[in-house]
Amino acid sequence: MRYVLFTAAAGAVVAAAVYAVTVSGRAPVSAQDFVNLQQGDTIQMGFRRAHANGFCISGEFQASGELAAYSSAKALQPGSYPFIGRMSIAGNNPTAPDLRAPVRSLALTILPDTADQWRTAMNTPPVMAVATPEKFYQQLLAIQSNTVPQFFADHPETAHFLEWRSHYQPSQSYATERYHSINAFYLVDRQGKRQAVRWAALPLTDDAGVIADEEAPDALQQEFFNRLQQGPVRFDVQFTLATANDDPADATIPWPETNPQLSAGTIVIEQASVQQEGACNALNFDPLVLPAGFAPSADPILRARAAAYAESHRRRAREVLMQQFAGGANE
Amino acid sequence: MNKPQSYPFAMRVMHWLMAALVLSLLFAGLTMVKSLGPWQQQLLAWHKAMGLIALLAIVVRLIIRLRSDTPTLPASVPNMQQLAAKLTQLGFYLLLFVMPLSGYLMQNAAGRPLSLFGLPLPSLLHTDLALYGLFREIHGWAALLLVLLIVVHSCAALYHGLIKRDGVFRSMVRK
Ligand code: HEM
Ligand code: HEM
Numbered sequence: 066m067r068y069v070l071f072t073a074a075a076g077a078v079v080a081a082a083v084y085a086v087t088v089s090g091r092a093p094v095s096a097q098d099f100v101n102l103q104q105g106d107t108i109q110m111g112f113r114r115a116h117a118n119g120f121c122i123s124g125e126f127q128a129s130g131e132l133a134a135y136s137s138a139k140a141l142q143p144g145s146y147p148f149i150g151r152m153s154i155a156g157n158n159p160t161a162p163d164l165r166a167p168v169r170s171l172a173l174t175i176l177p178d179t180a181d182q183w184r185t186a187m188n189t190p191p192v193m194a195v196a197t198p199e200k201f202y203q204q205l206l207a208i209q210s211n212t213v214p215q216f217f218a219d220h221p222e223t224a225h226f227l228e229w230r231s232h233y234q235p236s237q238s239y240a241t242e243r244y245h246s247i248n249a250f251y252l253v254d255r256q257g258k259r260q261a262v263r264w265a266a267l268p269l270t271d272d273a274g275v276i277a278d279e280e281a282p283d284a285l286q287q288e289f290f291n292r293l294q295q296g297p298v299r300f301d302v303q304f305t306l307a308t309a310n311d312d313p314a315d316a317t318i319p320w321p322e323t324n325p326q327l328s329a330g331t332i333v334i335e336q337a338s339v340q341q342e343g344a345c346n347a348l349n350f351d352p353l354v355l356p357a358g359f360a361p362s363a364d365p366i367l368r369a370r371a372a373a374y375a376e377s378h379r380r381r382a383r384e385v386l387m388q389q390f391a392g393g394a395n396e
Numbered sequence: 397m398n399k400p401q402s403y404p405f406a407m408r409v410m411h412w413l414m415a416a417l418v419l420s421l422l423f424a425g426l427t428m429v430k431s432l433g434p435w436q437q438q439l440l441a442w443h444k445a446m447g448l449i450a451l452l453a454i455v456v457r458l459i460i461r462l463r464s465d466t467p468t469l470p471a472s473v474p475n476m477q478q479l480a481a482k483l484t485q486l487g488f489y490l491l492l493f494v495m496p497l498s499g500y501l502m503q504n505a506a507g508r509p510l511s512l513f514g515l516p517l518p519s520l521l522h523t524d525l526a527l528y529g530l531f532r533e534i535h536g537w538a539a540l541l542l543v544l545l546i547v548v549h550s551c552a553a554l555y556h557g558l559i560k561r562d563g564v565f566r567s568m569v570r571k
Contacts, residue, residue: 095430178523180509180516198432347525348507353437361437369432376429378506379536382529389526 094202096372100380102205103373105157110384111341112159114377116170119153120286121343124297126175128330132304135260136252138358139181141329148175148332151345152239152289155188163285164276169235171244171266171300172350173332183359186350186370187244187266189233193316194226198369222317229319238274239289240298243267248352248370249313249362252304261307261362263320266300266332293337300332313362349378402567404464410457411568417450418492419546425539444499448512451496458489467567472560484549491542498538502531 104114113119130143140146150173154166172186195201200220207216217223236242244266251259274288281287292298306325307313340346353361353371361367403411421443428439469478500520503510507523510516521527557565 094432096432097430099432174507177507178519180511182507182509344523347505347523347528354508363434365432365434368434368436372429372432372436378528379532382525383533384529386526386529386533 094199096369096376099198099202099369099373100376102202102209103157103377104380107158109157109159111381111388112157113153113381114157115373116153116155116172117157117159118161118163118166118282119151119170120289120337120340121345122150122152122334122337123344124148124150124333124335126173126302126330126332129328130330131327132252132329135254135262135306136358137255138183138252138356140175140183140356141252141358146176148173149177149344149348150174150332150334151340151343151348151350152285152337154285160282162280162282164235164279169239169242169244169285171239171242172345174345174348174350174354176356177344177348181356182354183356184348184350184352184354185246185264186352187246187264189235189242189244190226190229191243191245191247191265192225192229192319193247193366194223195220196222196315196317197365201366201369225317225319236273237276237288238272238292239285240270240292241268241273244300246352248316248364248367249307249311250355251313251360251362253358253360259360261311261313262304263307264302264304264329267303269299269301269331290337293334298334300334302329302332303327304329314364316364316366349374351375399468400465401467401563402571403466404460405571406460407457407464407466408568410453410460414450414453414457414492417446417453418495418542421447421450421495422539422543422546444503444510445512447496447499448510448517450492451500454489454492454496469564470562472562473564481552484545484552487541487545488549491538491545494534494538495542498531498535502528502535505531 100114109117124147126140126146126148128141128144128146130141132141133143135141150171153170153172154161154163155168155170156166169189170187173184175183175185193201194217195204204213204216204220207213217227246264249261249263252262253259272292274292276284276288278284278287289298304327305320306327307320308324311320311324312318337343351371351374352367355361402408424439424443424446428436428443469481473481500510500517504519504521505524505528510519553565553568556562
């Protein structure tokens with residue numbers, strides 16, 4: 066009798082542990098599933114599983130203070146604050162040709178190394194094609210199986226994204242693109258009052274740029290590095306305020322151009338370096354690393370991004386660690 | 397010297413509170429790193445705060461442990477099992493330091509700010525990808541070791557409590 070009791074109890078402990086671990090693993094789409102899909106069949110050791118091809122930038126954010134009334138965040142009070150950033154193209158291949166990518170990106174960590182830091186990763190499209198992580202996962206599957214037209218046909222919410230894509234002309238420079246937060250956030254003032262916003266980095270130059278070799282994997286990077294030799298590259302950080310008609314949790318719908326728009330300040334890019342040598346390589350531009358004065362919207366894509374970026378960050382950090390061990394052993 | 401039959405009250409309370417805390421931290425951790433759900437961020441914030449409290453708790457517990465008289469295992473327990481019990485205890489103390497410390501340090505190495513109830517905490521490391529890799533892997537693998545140790549430890553405790561009934565289980569439950 067005692068033996069039966071004991072075996073049952075011990076069995077229950079083990080079963081409970083195994084059950085808890087496996088059930089959580091059977092969630093609809095996990096962060097690991099996402100990153101597995103995004104990294105593809107060839108693992109690019111030590112690189113980001115998405116937006117692998119890019120470079121580091123740094124400089125200053127000159128805040129205008131125009132949004133200070135809406136948020137207590139230090140980065141939105143008038144002043145000049147350092148940032149570490151990264152420019153990249155979408156895709157898992159660090160040597161993919163820059164000019165072939167459908168999406169370009171600008172990521173920023175303003176006030177790095179402080180509790181006031183504000184991280185943002187922005188892309189060229191102003192909206193998402195679909196509104197949930199599960200559907201975005203399906204979209205990635207459709208891209209891999211060449212069934213994108215069918216996917217778009219089955220998902221009417223992709224209409225705004227398709228409308229944007231139909232007239233989007235990629236430029237000849239990272240310096241002349243518009244980069245969007247896509248997802249919405251809240252600004253929170255000192256009284257705790259919240260205002261839903263989206264933001265975008267808008268170019269402040271009309272110098273179109275010259276591409277030396279259209280097929281070079283780093284064509285845009287070369288152009289940008291050359292451009293910086295002539296002086297800093299600037300972007301205006303423009304906030305759009307939501308009105309009662311806008312749904313902050315749905316990133317597929319553009320907000321009307323009549324919504325109030327305010328300039329938070331100017332991004333002044335002063336330096337750039339290849340990613341392995343730059344400070345941006347160690348950072349994960351997790352859109353949920355927000356200072357007091359900012360809060361995430363209920364958009365489910367934001368949570369999925371945080372979880373997937375963490376998984377990608379874990380994998381590449383492990384690989385770089387192993388490379389350092391191997392390098393140390395060879396010396 | 398006369399050894400007590402049971403662990404002192406303070407140690408028994410600490411044992412069961414920490415068991416509950418650490419089990420929830422483990423399950424929260426293992427679930428949140430997979431999930432894309434909307435509650436994931438809330439759980440993560442809770443995990444970090446409770447993880448830091450666990451660090452304080454283990455320091456307090458070690459101090460109480462070093463200052464109190466604890467029961468020895470009955471002579472009926474074979475030597476090998478006595479040794480296994482000592483190693484398990486040592487393993488718990490080690491892992492209960494390694495878990496929160498690696499959690500803290502991996503946040504430092506990732507350049508992420510940490511705070512406890514609004515109080516900002518200092519960063520002890522510079523931002524570095526390989527260092528993040530080191531502490532992130534330690535956090536992940538030490539967690540699995542801890543789960544394993546908990547299973548072994550619970551089985552042994554239940555074996556004493558239900559089969560041998562030799563007072564070992566009782567020593568952590570009652571006076
Ligand atoms: C569910 C949707 C999404 C998933 C699963 C996803 C996944 C990822 C992953 C795994 C990375 C690599 C992170 C790292 O290793 O540090 C990444 C990078 C990036 N993502 Fe996303 N992403 C999503 C949506 C978006 C959206 C909506 C935007 C733009 C608003 C965006 C912009 C970026 C940018 C700019 C980077 C590069 C950041 C850098 O330079 O380090 N992503 N994404
Ligand atoms: C006794 C204390 C702790 C226990 C038992 C614990 C347990 C865990 C476990 C089991 C995981 C999942 C690991 C994996 O699947 O690889 C995890 C993840 C994590 N833990 Fe802890 N933890 C503790 C303390 C802390 C502390 C003090 C912090 C930070 C202040 C922390 C931050 C994290 C973070 C950020 C993750 C997710 C990492 C990622 O997104 O990749 N933990 N923890």
